[in-house]
Amino acid sequence: MTGPAPRIRPRRLRRNPAVRELTRETDLAPRHLVLPAFVREGIDDPVPIGSMPGVVQHTIGSLRRAAAEAAEAGVSGIMLFGVPAVRDGRGSGADDPRGILNVATEAVVAEVGDALVVQTDLCLDEFTDHGHCGVLTADGAVDNDATLDRYVAMALAQARAGSHLLGLSGMMDGQVTVVRDALDAEGFIDTLLLGYAAKYASSFYGPFREAVDSQLQGDRLTYQLDPGNRREGVREAAIDEAEGADVVMVKPAMAFLDVLREVRDTVAVPVWAYQVSGEYAMIEAAAGNGWIDRRAAILESLLSIRRAGADAVLTYWAVEAARWRRG
Numbered sequence: 001m002t003g004p005a006p007r008i009r010p011r012r013l014r015r016n017p018a019v020r021e022l023t024r025e026t027d028l029a030p031r032h033l034v035l036p037a038f039v040r041e042g043i044d045d046p047v048p049i050g051s052m053p054g055v056v057q058h059t060i061g062s063l064r065r066a067a068a069e070a071a072e073a074g075v076s077g078i079m080l081f082g083v084p085a086v087r088d089g090r091g092s093g094a095d096d097p098r099g100i101l102n103v104a105t106e107a108v109v110a111e112v113g114d115a116l117v118v119q120t121d122l123c124l125d126e127f128t129d130h131g132h133c134g135v136l137t138a139d140g141a142v143d144n145d146a147t148l149d150r151y152v153a154m155a156l157a158q159a160r161a162g163s164h165l166l167g168l169s170g171m172m173d174g175q176v177t178v179v180r181d182a183l184d185a186e187g188f189i190d191t192l193l194l195g196y197a198a199k200y201a202s203s204f205y206g207p208f209r210e211a212v213d214s215q216l217q218g219d220r221l222t223y224q225l226d227p228g229n230r231r232e233g234v235r236e237a238a239i240d241e242a243e244g245a246d247v248v249m250v251k252p253a254m255a256f257l258d259v260l261r262e263v264r265d266t267v268a269v270p271v272w273a274y275q276v277s278g279e280y281a282m283i284e285a286a287a288g289n290g291w292i293d294r295r296a297a298i299l300e301s302l303l304s305i306r307r308a309g310a311d312a313v314l315t316y317w318a319v320e321a322a323r324w325r326r327g
Contacts, residue, residue: 026307028299030074030322034119034272034314038211039063040083041100051207052277053284055316057083063104064111066319067118073322077117079167079314080104081211084127090135091127095153099127102161109162119194120163122154122179123170133170133223142223147172152182159183165192167249171199171223176243194272195240197248198233198259200225204252204278211277233259234266241267250310252276254301257308264309273310275301280316295324 013023040047040057047057058066067078082101084093093099101120109118124147125133134147147170155166166183168175176195183191201224225233233256237248246269250260253273264271283301287294298317305313315321 026303028303028306028321028325030325031076032306032310032312033075033302033318033322034077034079034117034312035066035070035075035318036079036081036274036314036316037063037066038081038083039100039104041085049207049211051210051281052316053281053288055211055280057211060104060107064107067108067112067116070319070322071112071115073319074326075116075318075322076312077119077165078108078112079119079121080108081121082126083211087127087129089129091124091150091154094124094127094150095157097157097160099157101126102157105158105161105163109164114164117164117192118162119165119167120158120161122151122158122166122168124150124154125170133220134172142172144172144174144223148174148178151175152178155179155182156186156188159186159188159191163191165194165247167194167196168245169196169199169249169251171196171220171225174243176240176245180244192246193244194247194249195237195243195245196251197237197240197245198225198250198256198263200227200233200252200256202227202252202255202276202278204255204276207277207281227255230259230262234262237263237267237271241269245269247272249274252279253305253310253313254279257304260305260308260310264311270311271309272312272314273305273308275305275313275315275317277316299324 014020038057043059046062049055070078084100105120123133125131132142134142137143158166201220240248249272250256250263251274253275260273283297286292302313
């Protein structure tokens with residue numbers, strides 16, 4: 001060494017595990033995690049999802065067990081998606097009290113009570129025979145205002161089934177306002193609303209389409225956000241907050257960390273992010289081929305989403321990651 005030793009040594013903060021733990025800026029705990037789960041009508045046993053190793057379409061019984069396991073692991077919530085046996089143009093099964101999602105919601109609430117925040121996806125795409133998130137006009141366009149009427153019916157059905165939080169994922173203009181007004185008018189003033197504010201038209205949703213047996217032909221470019229638009233995502237989050245959303249969402253997570261950071265810096269409500277099916281599948285595929293360390297990659301990916309500003313993360317690894325973090 002030719003000169004005096006440096007007095008400023010950032011490496012001191014990395015010298016051993018105890019110091020690194022003490023000075024870590026961002027943490028990941030079980031309470032930061034929400035488990036997405038699929039429940040399918042008309043099956044007797046869980047059905048594995050080929051493009052999402054380790055994830056299944058549940059029966060009601062296996063879903064109840066999965067919810068109980070999530071609660072035991074310390075996960076904070078479970079987000080339910082229904083896969084109906086029959087679909088039609090208006091998504092009639094979505095607001096049918098005996099529809100698969102509403103029956104599953106009742107079952108999970110009966111199983112876990114308030115040990116988990118029981119959440120339900122409020123969108124028509126799983127229930128329509130065309131796979132879009134709303135009802136269509138005669139020329140095949142998604143009718144925003146007619147879709148809002150269906151969302152209101154769906155919201156009331158989910159609230160009556162006992163859902164604690166409704167995930168408004170359809171990206172229709174005004175969806176938070178109309179659902180909040182309808183819930184309040186029916187006395188569901190404590191039912192939480194999660195606005196999927198910055199939901200992008202992403203290529204990372206592919207495995208999810210298999211998971212819900214999507215009937216979509218075409219794309220959702222007229223209502224989901226263009227991946228090139230950062231400011232628009234932030235604007236949508238501010239609109240949802242102003243309309244009464246209790247929480248706002250950025251989806252996907254890992255490809256949109258810049259949007260997530262700016263949304264977190266803009267709104268006052270909690271901000272969540274969804275680590276989507278394609279993000280899950282990529283890591284599982286690479287780990288399955290021995291190219292990366294599976295556990296390290298999973299935890300690093302989740303920590304990056306937290307570091308970018310997510311107060312909670314929806315991830316298919318929620319239970320597994322929670323158990324790791326609890327030791």
